[in-house]
Amino acid sequence: MLRAEDVKAYYETRRGPVRALDGVSIALHENEIVGIAGESGCGKSTLVKVLYDNVASPLRLVSGRAVLTRAADDTSVLAASGSIQDRWWRDISFVPQASMSVLNPVVRIGPHFRDSADAAFRQMGRGAFWARVREVLSGLRLGDDVLSAFPHQLSGGMRQRVVIALATFLDPRFILADEPTTALDVVTQKEILTLLVDVQRRMKNSLVIVSHDMAVHYQVTGRLAIMYAGKLVECGPTSGIFREPRHPYTRLLIGALPRIGQRGKLSGISGVPPSLLSPPAGCRFAGRCPNVMDRCRSEEPAVRSVGNRHVVACHLHEPVAEDDS
Amino acid sequence: MRFVAFLLTKLLVYVLIIVIGVTVVFLVPRLLPSGPVEALLARIMAGGGFMEPAQVESMRVSLTQTFGLEGTLWEQYRGFIERVLLAGDFGPSLAMFPTSVNVLIRQALPWTLGLLLTATIIAWILGNVIGVIAGYRKDKAFSKVLELIAVAVYPIPYYILALILIILLAYLWPVFPMSVHVRSAPLSLRFLATVVHNSFLPALSIIIVGVGWWVISMKALSSSVCEEDFVQFARLRRVSDGTIMTRYVARNAILPQITALALMIGGVFNGALITEIIFDYPGLGSLTYMAVMQSDYNLLMGTVTLSIVAVATATLVIDLLYPFFDPRIRYR
Numbered sequence: 194m195l196r197a198e199d200v201k202a203y204y205e206t207r208r209g210p211v212r213a214l215d216g217v218s219i220a221l222h223e224n225e226i227v228g229i230a231g232e233s234g235c236g237k238s239t240l241v242k243v244l245y246d247n248v249a250s251p252l253r254l255v256s257g258r259a260v261l262t263r264a265a266d267d268t269s270v271l272a273a274s275g276s277i278q279d280r281w282w283r284d285i286s287f288v289p290q291a292s293m294s295v296l297n298p299v300v301r302i303g304p305h306f307r308d309s310a311d312a313a314f315r316q317m318g319r320g321a322f323w324a325r326v327r328e329v330l331s332g333l334r335l336g337d338d339v340l341s342a343f344p345h346q347l348s349g350g351m352r353q354r355v356v357i358a359l360a361t362f363l364d365p366r367f368i369l370a371d372e373p374t375t376a377l378d379v380v381t382q383k384e385i386l387t388l389l390v391d392v393q394r395r396m397k398n399s400l401v402i403v404s405h406d407m408a409v410h411y412q413v414t415g416r417l418a419i420m421y422a423g424k425l426v427e428c429g430p431t432s433g434i435f436r437e438p439r440h441p442y443t444r445l446l447i448g449a450l451p452r453i454g455q456r457g458k459l460s461g462i463s464g465v466p467p468s469l470l471s472p473p474a475g476c477r478f479a480g481r482c483p484n485v486m487d488r489c490r491s492e493e494p495a496v497r498s499v500g501n502r503h504v505v506a507c508h509l510h511e512p513v514a515e516d517d518s
Numbered sequence: 519m520r521f522v523a524f525l526l527t528k529l530l531v532y533v534l535i536i537v538i539g540v541t542v543v544f545l546v547p548r549l550l551p552s553g554p555v556e557a558l559l560a561r562i563m564a565g566g567g568f569m570e571p572a573q574v575e576s577m578r579v580s581l582t583q584t585f586g587l588e589g590t591l592w593e594q595y596r597g598f599i600e601r602v603l604l605a606g607d608f609g610p611s612l613a614m615f616p617t618s619v620n621v622l623i624r625q626a627l628p629w630t631l632g633l634l635l636t637a638t639i640i641a642w643i644l645g646n647v648i649g650v651i652a653g654y655r656k657d658k659a660f661s662k663v664l665e666l667i668a669v670a671v672y673p674i675p676y677y678i679l680a681l682i683l684i685i686l687l688a689y690l691w692p693v694f695p696m697s698v699h700v701r702s703a704p705l706s707l708r709f710l711a712t713v714v715h716n717s718f719l720p721a722l723s724i725i726i727v728g729v730g731w732w733v734i735s736m737k738a739l740s741s742s743v744c745e746e747d748f749v750q751f752a753r754l755r756r757v758s759d760g761t762i763m764t765r766y767v768a769r770n771a772i773l774p775q776i777t778a779l780a781l782m783i784g785g786v787f788n789g790a791l792i793t794e795i796i797f798d799y800p801g802l803g804s805l806t807y808m809a810v811m812q813s814d815y816n817l818l819m820g821t822v823t824l825s826i827v828a829v830a831t832a833t834l835v836i837d838l839l840y841p842f843f844d845p846r847i848r849y850r
């Protein structure tokens with residue numbers, strides 16, 4: 194399991210700390226696809242950075258930690274923040290957003306595989322190593338010839354598939370993909386996502402997909418986490434969330450999706466998220482919430498279960514929820 | 519096919535640059551109010567000795583002939599091009615008459631090349647290695663120290679640095695000669711050793727200044743490459759530090775430095791004026807200096823033409839070789 198435990202992670206800026214993550218907990222289990230959704234700037238990439246233990250100035254882990262546990266039993270800690278880096282590319286890997294520029298422009302694709310797997314190369318031997326690389330490439334519908342190509346000779350989609358091959362060929366247990374398709378055209382996006390999901394099905398590892406596109410989450414993720422202004426506001430099985438979204442923000446996000454046969458205007462979300470430099474007291478969504486109540490502006494809602502592995506942080510869903518009076 | 523077209527255009531440009539350069543070299547002295555003949559005559563007469571006007575006139579005629587200053591401008595130009603570009607003959611030196619310019623250049627060239635090529639290449643390698651390390655490990659103390667030294671040394675005016683070296687290593691602690699003693703001798707190991715010993719101080723002075731510049735520029739280049747996504751991603755996928763520094767950072771940051779080196783090697787054929795004067799070094803710089811001081815037009819044309827050809831050749835070579843260093847550049 195890979196989990197974030199009550200993580201507070203701030204960007205130190207001259208104007209003060211930007212509270213990009215303010216008490217976020219999330220757990221990723223073996224063999225599942227988890228989506229992370231939310232508007233731009235809500236802290237999705239920051240959460241991925243913390244989970245990947247890629248916390249470097251100006252980002253600072255104020256409290257909490259990320260923990261990677263052994264596959265067999267979820268209690269024995271394999272690595273925690275500060276040492277997850279030792280597991281990089283073996284147990285946990287990362288697919289960045291900017292596939293165009295993450296490959297070394299003056300080096301062919303082949304050496305990229307070799308470079309990130311010194312230990313595996315020694316262990317497997319030359320023959321087995323390249324056989325494995327070829328196998329993964331063909332799983333992503335790439336021929337052997339890409340190995341001798343330079344990055345600029347590949348299309349954007351091919352490059353992103355190369356990056357996915359890089360992130361998966363050592364069979365890591367967790368793959369964190371931060372907006373893996375935003376740089377691509379819509380058709381290629383679809384193709385890449387499908388391939389990514391195929392890879393996950395075959396390897397049975399866990400895949401985290403960050404995207405602000407709810408349609409992507411609906412299509413591929415099994416579980417979904419919704420973030421808003423540095424907080425986790427809702428998390429649960431994707432089907433459950435789409436069937437019955439609990440948090441007003443989630444409702445609005447889903448409502449903003451175009452549907453077949455839909456008439457009239459799409460309902461966007463009016464207003465802007467609060468500043469993370471000085472977030473408001475109470476619920477951070479209160480300023481834009483259609484169901485806002487008095488206590489929302491003063492009292493911060495706790496994350497609580499609404500059953501079926503589904504949690505939400507909203508005063509509408511208190512255990513004594515029936516306060517109709 | 520594309521390569522042939524590329525090569526032909528490049529060669530055409532190459533020839534064009536040289537012809538234009540040489541034409542300018544041809545024209546400039548002819549635009550001066552007093553020609554080389556008058557200048558030389560004036561010098562001979564100022565050197566004492568009285569000459570009959572008839573003697574002066576006959577000398578003028580014979581000098582005009584030797585300098586190729588007869589006939590119309592066009593005829594002169596054709597003769598000049600034939601002589602200089604096709605035959606590579608710059609005629610006699612005026613100051614060291616009748617020794618030919620070619621002989622003078624041939625004597626000076628090995629000195630300059632030996633000194634400057636060696637010093638330039640050593641400085642380039644040393645400076646870039648230090649620069650990459652300083653740029654890649656910005657936060658390490660030794661990077662800061664290295665950069666500090668480079669920044670402190672680089673702005674010292676060259677002649678002051680050279681004088682300091684002379685005072686330290688030739689005067690206070692006399693391990694090296696102040697100036698070059700050996701001129702020429704049959705080639706032997708001993709002779710070579712003497713040459714190296716004699717050239718050590720000028721070489722050191724050039725290397726120190728050169729290294730300073732390469733360190734500063736390479737550090738800036740590599741630290742900006744370090745911020746590139748592909749370096750960050752290499753770190754995230756656990757590529758070893760050494761590999762990132764060499765294959766990712768250095769390999770990309772070095773590209774502009776290769777161009778700079780090529781141009782600098784082309785410039786080597788100018789000689790190093792100040793170095794050669796300070797260290798009394800018998801190279802092309804000293805030769806050019808002498809040509810200027812003594813209005814030796816032929817010699818000046820010889821050295822200037824040589825450096826035009828050298829810089830043009832360096833540019834051509836780098837154009838042809840660059841795609842090997844940067845796969846993104848194609849022959850176009």
Ligand SMILES: Nc1ncnc2c1ncn2[C@@H]1O[C@H](COP(=O)(O)OP(=O)(O)OP(=O)(O)O)[C@@H](O)[C@H]1O
Pocket residue numbers: 204205206211213231232233234235236237238239240251405469
């Ligand atoms: N280097 C930084 N310095 C200061 N603030 C930062 C930095 N990086 C991100 N932030 C701030 O932290 C907050 C969260 O950023 P993050 O990148 O996690 O957002 P995101 O949800 O990934 O957004 P997007 O969908 O646009 O990628 C934002 O408000 C952003 O302005």
Ligand SMILES: [Mg+2]
Pocket residue numbers: 237238239371372
């Ligand atoms: Mg992001």
